[in-house]
Amino acid sequence: MIGPLRxxxxxxxxxxxxxSLAAVAVACGxxxxxxxxxxxxxxxxxxxxxxxxxxxxFVAGGTDDVDANQExxxxxxxxxxxKSSLKVIDADIVQLIExxxxxxxxxxxEAGPREGGAPPRATNGSDRSAPGVALPSNIKDxxxxxxxxxxxxxxxxxxxxxxxxxxxxxxxxTVLFTGRSTSGFVQRDQETFDxxxxxxVIPTRMYMERKGFILRPKFIxxxxxxxxxxxxxxxxxxxxxxxxQNTPALSSYFELMDRLVPNFLxxxxxxxxxxxxxxLK
Amino acid sequence: xKGPAIVLLAxxxxxxxxxxxxxxxxxxxxxxxxxxxxxxxxxxxxxxIYRWEKATQIDPTYVAAYNDLAIGYEHEGQLDxxxxxxxxxxxxxxxxxxxxxxxxxxxxINDRTAQKEK
Numbered sequence: 001m002i003g004p005l006r007x008x009x010x011x012x013x014x015x016x017x018x019x020s021l022a023a024v025a026v027a028c029g030x031x032x033x034x035x036x037x038x039x040x041x042x043x044x045x046x047x048x049x050x051x052x053x054x055x056x057x058f059v060a061g062g063t064d065d066v067d068a069n070q071e072x073x074x075x076x077x078x079x080x081x082x083k084s085s086l087k088v089i090d091a092d093i094v095q096l097i098e099x100x101x102x103x104x105x106x107x108x109x110e111a112g113p114r115e116g117g118a119p120p121r122a123t124n125g126s127d128r129s130a131p132g133v134a135l136p137s138n139i140k141d142x143x144x145x146x147x148x149x150x151x152x153x154x155x156x157x158x159x160x161x162x163x164x165x166x167x168x169x170x171x172x173x174t175v176l177f178t179g180r181s182t183s184g185f186v187q188r189d190q191e192t193f194d195x196x197x198x199x200x201v202i203p204t205r206m207y208m209e210r211k212g213f214i215l216r217p218k219f220i221x222x223x224x225x226x227x228x229x230x231x232x233x234x235x236x237x238x239x240x241x242x243x244x245q246n247t248p249a250l251s252s253y254f255e256l257m258d259r260l261v262p263n264f265l266x267x268x269x270x271x272x273x274x275x276x277x278x279x280l281k
Numbered sequence: 282x283k284g285p286a287i288v289l290l291a292x293x294x295x296x297x298x299x300x301x302x303x304x305x306x307x308x309x310x311x312x313x314x315x316x317x318x319x320x321x322x323x324x325x326x327x328x329x330i331y332r333w334e335k336a337t338q339i340d341p342t343y344v345a346a347y348n349d350l351a352i353g354y355e356h357e358g359q360l361d362x363x364x365x366x367x368x369x370x371x372x373x374x375x376x377x378x379x380x381x382x383x384x385x386x387x388x389x390i391n392d393r394t395a396q397k398e399k
Binding site: 038040273277280 | 382
């Protein structure tokens with residue numbers, strides 16, 4: 001008699017416990033909702049003192065297939081026109097390589113940039129940057145670019161450019177766009193069909209020769225009122241294609257710049273980063 | 282027979298004594314979170330944040346409220362507050378993969394902003 005009663009009680013206890021657990025599970029349900037969000041990111045620079053921006057020119061090197069100075073200036077100006085509140089100054093693109101060479105040879109510039117991108121003429125030595133230092137005539141890699149960095153520290157030169165254009169924010173820097181060839185094993189998804197016509201994708205390792213480009217820009221933001229560097233940032237992007245694929249250098253350049261432009265713009269204006277998160281109940 | 286019956290009675294008595302206010306608080310907090318989700322889905326993020334903040338005040342152990350609050354702060358660009366709310370949520374439920382995923386995505390943005398400030 002005692003046996004069945006105990007059994008019934010323990011069943012009742014188990015039932016109650018299960019019911020309690022179910023109630024807890026319902027109460028702590030795992031309902032979730034995906035929701036798109038836009039996170040506002042503040043600009044890296046306070047550009048409120050400036051109404052205008054001057055993308056003057058870049059010390060550029062690498063492949064001869066693309067004029068990286070001209071293309072970079074044109075691209076950044078067009079992006080700034082549509083995606084920033086600053087007015088873009090439509091000035092001639094300056095060949096900063098020639099400016100740097102002129103300065104290193106003991107010349108200087110009182111005149112600032114001239115039409116056609118010719119280097120400013122020397123008039124006195126107040127803003128020489130390390131005169132006498134030989135600059136590589138052909139920039140092929142980062143080592144060749146290094147000696148040109150002095151140009152950006154030449155505050156007298158940049159201040160004078162600023163005065164000429166009524167103290168804008170000046171955008172300049174270096175751009176290295178070089179070709180690259182590589183070979184080795186890469187993993188590719190290979191599509192196959194079995195005897196029943198069913199599609200299968202199998203990851204396959206294969207030896208490939210590839211070629212492409214590397215883009216290494218450094219954007220420097222200079223205060224046109226003082227000639228001092230406010231901020232700079234460097235990037236590196238790379239793209240590789242099958243060696244048989246013939247992709248024009250210019251289209252690769254734009255593809256790589258497309259990846260960098262949002263970062264460049266986020267220095268000057270607030271950006272919104274879109275994403276998705278999971279809300280829980 | 283007496284043993285289990287006494288335990289059962291004690292358990293029921295304990296539930297009866299303790300649960301009304303506790304259960305009410307849980308229910309209130311859950312209602313606030315649900316309302317917050319509802320308005321966030323309509324784009325009313327400030328109202329949602331207010332509701333989720335309230336939910337965390339009512340029930341400071343409510344993991345979902347902290348997670349949702351963190352998302353709300355993130356959407357409003359209050360990244361410091363978002364980080365603290367995510368950390369609290371993960372402290373309460375370290376193994377929750379959804380919160381962890383939200384937090385990882387948030388960190389990507391937060392790290393980028395932190396790099397800017399250097």
